[in-house]
Amino acid sequence: MKKITLLALILSLGLLSSFVPLGEGYKVGDKVQDFNLRNVDGTRVSLAGQKEAKGFIVIFTCNHCPFSVAYEDRIIALHQKYAPQGYPVIAINPNDAGTVPEDDFESMMERAREKKFPFAYLHDESQDVARAFGAARTPHVFVIQKDKGDMLVKYIGAIDDNTDDPSAATRKYVENAMEELIKGELVSLSFTKAIGCTIKWKK
Amino acid sequence: MKFGFRHALLVFLGLNFSAADAQMVKVFKFDELTKRRYHAHDSIVVINIWATWCKPCVEELPGFLKLEQEFENKRVRFVYLSIDFKRELETKLLPFLRKNQISSEVILLDEPDYNSWIDKIDPSWQGSIPATLITDAKAGKQLFHEGELTYEELKSMINPLLP
Numbered sequence: 001m002k003k004i005t006l007l008a009l010i011l012s013l014g015l016l017s018s019f020v021p022l023g024e025g026y027k028v029g030d031k032v033q034d035f036n037l038r039n040v041d042g043t044r045v046s047l048a049g050q051k052e053a054k055g056f057i058v059i060f061t062c063n064h065c066p067f068s069v070a071y072e073d074r075i076i077a078l079h080q081k082y083a084p085q086g087y088p089v090i091a092i093n094p095n096d097a098g099t100v101p102e103d104d105f106e107s108m109m110e111r112a113r114e115k116k117f118p119f120a121y122l123h124d125e126s127q128d129v130a131r132a133f134g135a136a137r138t139p140h141v142f143v144i145q146k147d148k149g150d151m152l153v154k155y156i157g158a159i160d161d162n163t164d165d166p167s168a169a170t171r172k173y174v175e176n177a178m179e180e181l182i183k184g185e186l187v188s189l190s191f192t193k194a195i196g197c198t199i200k201w202k203k
Numbered sequence: 204m205k206f207g208f209r210h211a212l213l214v215f216l217g218l219n220f221s222a223a224d225a226q227m228v229k230v231f232k233f234d235e236l237t238k239r240r241y242h243a244h245d246s247i248v249v250i251n252i253w254a255t256w257c258k259p260c261v262e263e264l265p266g267f268l269k270l271e272q273e274f275e276n277k278r279v280r281f282v283y284l285s286i287d288f289k290r291e292l293e294t295k296l297l298p299f300l301r302k303n304q305i306s307s308e309v310i311l312l313d314e315p316d317y318n319s320w321i322d323k324i325d326p327s328w329q330g331s332i333p334a335t336l337i338t339d340a341k342a343g344k345q346l347f348h349e350g351e352l353t354y355e356e357l358k359s360m361i362n363p364l365l366p
Binding site: 064066136137157158161162163164165168170171173192193194195196197198199 | 256329
């Protein structure tokens with residue numbers, strides 16, 4: 001009886017879909033446009049406002065997504081490790097609170113208090129920043145480095161290669177990128193993908 | 204005769220439509236998944252990538268299950284590819300399937316380095332779930348959708364592929 005394998009299907013068909021255009025947004029090397037968003041502490045945060053920073057670890061994340069929650073402690077650790085070296089984490093919640101009430105500003109303030117977030121946790125209420133970046137899921141990381149007057153994207157993707165178990169992660173994508181950046185080297189793996197929650201766009 | 208063949212097919216596919224309690228979830232690595240064999244005349248395979256923790260995935264599931272029943276005799280195969288963590292197979296995935304009386308083919312993909320296989324499913328996939336891949340071997344077509352699909356949307360994707 002004739003049988004086919006899924007591999008054969010995917011391999012033979014994969015090429016056909018490769019013309020599908022990637023989502024809009026930044027690619028590695030692109031210049032980032034500044035933003036100005038409300039932080040959970042009531043202040044407003046922009047990139048230009050942080051003159052002493054050498055760059056930023058911008059992470060689109062949220063309250064409700066289990067994969068975002070799984071990474072919270074690792075996001076805190078990234079900030080604690082790299083903020084003193086000039087690269088603070090800036091977390092941005094892009095979700096429409098009308099779709100997911102757990103992602104409204106009040107709940108963000110509450111979560112930031114509970115977890116004692118040491119970094120800015122910003123509310124992208126208009127979703128314009130997520131759209132400009134091309135954020136496609138939570139969590140979704142964009143490492144940015146200042147270069148003369150510009151802010152350039154140096155890494156886009158996942159935090160590491162094991163959502164469930166940090167101790168089993170063998171490839172720490174963001175940390176590797178940061179170490180290379182800080183040494184002035186090119187980021188060897190500048191784009192990765194990961195499973196995450198969809199961004200809840202306003203309807 | 205017809206029943207015999209159909210029965211043999213069901214046994215071959217490891218399916219059991221009668222008892223939800225007997226739900227078996229295969230745990231696969233990615234290469235095992237790609238070697239998964241389907242009958243060539245099950246030309247159209249709908250692969251829904253989901254997880255029990257994913258709210259929009261769970262919300263779209265009834266539409267998929269309904270269409271799976273409707274297309275049962277039209278050689279459209281439905282596979283539910285769960286990316287729940289393997290350690291939660293017994294505590295979350297199986298209880299969810301039992302509670303919702305889902306006896307369809309569910310495969311748990313135990314492959315934590317998502318970056319290593321997302322592009323192999325579809326290069327346009329950003330990694331958010333739900334996501335749905337429809338392959339039509341005979342027509343040499345592959346459709347991919349990232350995000351939720353309603354019953355109507357999924358039906359309108361499958362219908363043009365039917366003979």
